Amino acid sequence: xxxxxxxxxxxxxxxxxxxxxxxxxxxxxxxxxxxxxxxxxxxxxxxxxxxxxxxxxxxxxxxxxxxxxxxxxxxxxxxxxxxxxxxxxxxxxxxxxxxxxxxxxxxxxxxxxxxxxxxxxxxxxxxxxxxxxxxxxxxxxxxxxxxxxxxxxxxxxxxxxxxxxxxxxxxxxxxxxxxxxxxxxxxxxxxxxxxxxxxxxxxxxxxxxxxxxxxxxxxxxxxxxxxxxxxxxxxxxxxxxxxxxxxxxxxxxxxxxxxxxxxxxxxxxxxxxxxxxxxxxxxxxxxxxxxxxxxxxxxxxxxxxxxxxxxxxxxxxxxxxxxxxxxxxxxxxxxxxxxxxxxxxxxxxxxxxxxxxxxxxxxxxxxxxxxxxxxxxxxxxxxxxxxxxxxxxxxxxxxxxxxxxxxxxxxxxxxxxxxxxxxxxxxxxxxxxxxxxxxxxxxxxxxxxxxxxxxxxxxxxxxxxxxxxxxxxxxxxxxxxxxxxxxxxxxxxxxxxxxxxxxxxxxxxxxxxxxxxxxxxxxxxxxxxxxxxxxxxxxxxxxxxxxxxxxxxxxxxxxxxxxxxxxxxxxxxxxxxxxxxxxxxxxxxxxxxxxxxxxxxxxxxxxxxxxxxxxxxxxxxxxxxxxxxxxxxxxxxxxxxxxxxxxxxxxxxxxxxxxxxxxxxxxxxxxxxxxxxxxxxxxxxxxxxxxxxxxxxxxxxxxxxxxxxxxxxxxxxxxxxxxxxxxxxxxxxxxxxxxxxxxxxxxxxxxxxxxxxxxxxxxxxxxxxxxxx
Numbered sequence: 001x002x003x004x005x006x007x008x009x010x011x012x013x014x015x016x017x018x019x020x021x022x023x024x025x026x027x028x029x030x031x032x033x034x035x036x037x038x039x040x041x042x043x044x045x046x047x048x049x050x051x052x053x054x055x056x057x058x059x060x061x062x063x064x065x066x067x068x069x070x071x072x073x074x075x076x077x078x079x080x081x082x083x084x085x086x087x088x089x090x091x092x093x094x095x096x097x098x099x100x101x102x103x104x105x106x107x108x109x110x111x112x113x114x115x116x117x118x119x120x121x122x123x124x125x126x127x128x129x130x131x132x133x134x135x136x137x138x139x140x141x142x143x144x145x146x147x148x149x150x151x152x153x154x155x156x157x158x159x160x161x162x163x164x165x166x167x168x169x170x171x172x173x174x175x176x177x178x179x180x181x182x183x184x185x186x187x188x189x190x191x192x193x194x195x196x197x198x199x200x201x202x203x204x205x206x207x208x209x210x211x212x213x214x215x216x217x218x219x220x221x222x223x224x225x226x227x228x229x230x231x232x233x234x235x236x237x238x239x240x241x242x243x244x245x246x247x248x249x250x251x252x253x254x255x256x257x258x259x260x261x262x263x264x265x266x267x268x269x270x271x272x273x274x275x276x277x278x279x280x281x282x283x284x285x286x287x288x289x290x291x292x293x294x295x296x297x298x299x300x301x302x303x304x305x306x307x308x309x310x311x312x313x314x315x316x317x318x319x320x321x322x323x324x325x326x327x328x329x330x331x332x333x334x335x336x337x338x339x340x341x342x343x344x345x346x347x348x349x350x351x352x353x354x355x356x357x358x359x360x361x362x363x364x365x366x367x368x369x370x371x372x373x374x375x376x377x378x379x380x381x382x383x384x385x386x387x388x389x390x391x392x393x394x395x396x397x398x399x400x401x402x403x404x405x406x407x408x409x410x411x412x413x414x415x416x417x418x419x420x421x422x423x424x425x426x427x428x429x430x431x432x433x434x435x436x437x438x439x440x441x442x443x444x445x446x447x448x449x450x451x452x453x454x455x456x457x458x459x460x461x462x463x464x465x466x467x468x469x470x471x472x473x474x475x476x477x478x479x480x481x482x483x484x485x486x487x488x489x490x491x492x493x494x495x496x497x498x499x500x501x502x503x504x505x506x507x508x509x510x511x512x513x514x515x516x517x518x519x520x521x522x523x524x525x526x527x528x529x530x531x532x533x534x535x536x537x538x539x540x541x542x543x544x545x546x547x548x549x550x551x552x553x554x555x556x557x558x559x560x561x562x563x564x565x566x567x568x569x570x571x572x573x574x575x576x577x578x579x580x581x582x583x584x585x586x587x588x589x590x591x592x593x594x595x596x597x598x599x600x601x602x603x604x605x606x607x608x609x610x611x612x613x614x615x616x617x618x619x620x621x622x623x624x625x626x627x628x629x630x631x632x633x634x635x636x637x638x639x640x641x642x643x644x645x646x647x648x649x650x651x652x653x654x655x656x657x658x659x660x661x662x663x664x665x666x667x668x669x670x671x672x673x674x675x676x677x678x679x680x681x682x683x684x685x686x687x688x689x690x691x692x693x694x695x696x697x698x699x700x701x702x703x704x705x706x707x708x709x710x711x712x713x714x715x716x717x718x719x720x721x722x723x724x725x726x727x728x729x730x731x732x733x734x735x736x737x738x739x740x741x742x743x744x745x746x747x748x749x750x751x752x753x754x755x756x757x758x759x760x761x762x763x764x765x766x767x768x769x770x771x772x773x
Contacts (some may be wrong), residue, residue, distance in 0.1 A: 152341025298425025
């Protein structure tokens with residue numbers, strides 16, 4: 001056995017000398033950059049009425065300012081996404097931060113409507129450039145296995161920024177100085193520059209030219225920017241107007257078409273191959289889920305702010321009380337981020353539970369008491385906590401899957417999909433300034449917006465969540481209508497349009513429940529078949545076979561199948577303990593038949609064949625016959641065959657094109673065992689008369705031999721680095737076989753979110769004393 005240079009492997013597998021978890025400074029810079037994307041729009045929307053009164057901007061000018069902000073934000077996102085793919089995320093962030101400072105300075109010192117508008121546009125576009133750069137940088141900074149916790153804590157930090165923005169607006173209103181609030185974003189951008197310069201490293205961009213800009217991207221970006229402006233300009237009081245509904249449906253269709261990297265806006269201009277096309281389709285489903293979740297977030301957050309202001313004003317409150325109630329959304333926001341980070345909740349239960357709670361919370365808002373503004377504010381704040389928790393809860397798992405699935409090519413363009421959907425969702429609601437919303441002419445329309453919000457949340461729960469909990473959405477809608485009918489004012493209850501909206505929601509939910517039920521039945525049958533297949537083909541390894549203590553692990557690439565293209569087995573035979581581990585060409589269900597053939601032959605011939613070389617030759621001939629019968633000239637399998645006879649202190653090993661084993665000594669010295677490699681099984685080239693004899697390896701009582709397939713050693717993190725198996729083994733707390741495997745897999749879970757290949761592991765050691773078990 002020849003030792004490898006573990007130190008060199010550790011340096012080659014790492015990324016810039018860090019563990020992939022990101023430094024504290026880098027994480028703080030990242031979260032602070034994201035807070036700009038939440039804080040700046042909140043301040044712009046809240047300070048616009050006072051700024052308009054100070055600068056002499058009329059109602060049409062205020063509407064135009066909001067439209068320009070949305071268009072500039074979307075344009076900044078798309079420009080930055082493309083720039084990330086060409087120049088890297090670091091340069092884009094460092095370009096955008098000074099631009100945000102310049103735009104914010106112009107905004108704060110504006111003495112005319114034109115200067116105010118230019119400052120809004122420049123600052124909004126630059127801040128979205130910062131957001132796009134940081135989104136593309138997240139999977140490079142953090143190990144993908146840790147992204148769920150990072151995203152959850154980041155959302156909790158964003159909630160604190162939102163609450164801080166509300167407090168700042170209240171302070172600015174009390175002081176009568178809107179410029180004080182608007183000065184915060186440029187100050188944050190200026191303070192971020194030096195930390196970003198220190199913490200962000202230049203990415204190793206691919207040597208090939210950057211992805212070509214597709215025609216869909218060239219045409220789709222202006223279309224989406226125009227849609228954002230039109231949504232922002234849509235009059236609030238005509239939400240249920242046929243023309244507005246048609247326009248919203250068309251917008252949704254365009255977004256569904258654009259927000260998939262394999263088919264629309266967020267893809268490069270190259271023609272994908274077969275395997276790449278499948279990867280893009282899977283990534284497209286993640287992007288589509290992120291677009292839906294982001295749109296629900298933007299819509300729900302903006303709609304809640306508008307509804308709270310109108311309802312509390314109608315109950316005798318003021319804008320300050322509405323902002324206090326709105327702060328409850330931030331509390332629920334933070335609680336959802338922390339809970340999702342700690343629990344690791346999946347997408348479907350998070351969406352079904354969270355959006356159902358949010359729908360019920362919004363549905364109860366119309367029953368706030370009249371004539372008691374303080375009580376109404378407290379109840380509204382509690383309901384806002386519920387809505388904030390429900391809307392944000394599914395964002396964490398959805399965004400985690402979205403970031404994990406960002407492609408290496410065109411990552412910057414794809415990274416803009418989620419923040420763009422949040423901007424568009426908010427634009428669909430905030431088309432009119434707050435002071436205009438409070439007018440009596442628009443109060444009836446606010447109830448229509450409330451029903452639309454309930455419907456949007458309900459549909460989000462149905463599309464992202466499970467059907468069993470989606471029933472709760474329909475139940476919440478019915479309960480809401482009963483509450484409004486029984487408790488609230490008659491003029492709100494006797495609305496045919498409300499009844500029609502609830503009936504339509506119930507029909508849609510019912511159809512979704514029926515469809516999901518059919519899908520769940522088929523899935524249950526498929527899982528039962530996969531479980532039976534796994535139990536028949538792959539048997540669990542015994543803890544002890546002869547004088548060998550063994551531990552094994554099997555993880556297929558396709559979790560629902562239960563078995564993939566890797567295989568292993570241990571057999572107690574008249575010739576000693578024999579062990580087989582290997583990997584067939586392909587993975588998933590396509591390789592299951594080959595695995596069954598190889599293991600079936602091994603289990604019969606291992607008891608009948610005396611020599612290890614002859615056993616390998618029989619496996620080779622059997623697989624060659626299987627390849628001929630299937631007319632598959634590329635069918636083969638790599639394999640390691642080992643044999644241990646009782647009383648001996650060595651192993652006989654035959655390597656048929658497989659990865660060499662690793663030896664772990666008692667002092668945690670890790671060595672790669674170099675073995676002569678024969679041709680893989682299936683080529684019909686293993687002749688027992690010409691094949692060299694097996695290699696004899698010494699196996700001391702305190703030495704562990706680790707056998708593995710390439711699914712472990714070739715697992716990549718977001719930066720493209722392979723999993724450092726040998727450096728990870730050097731840090732193992734013990735050298736017991738089961739502990740070594742658990743240590744490797746815990747490290748792999750932090751290294752990558754999705755291995756993409758099957759994994760088979762066997763760890764074995766010699767235990768001559770039965771009490772050593």
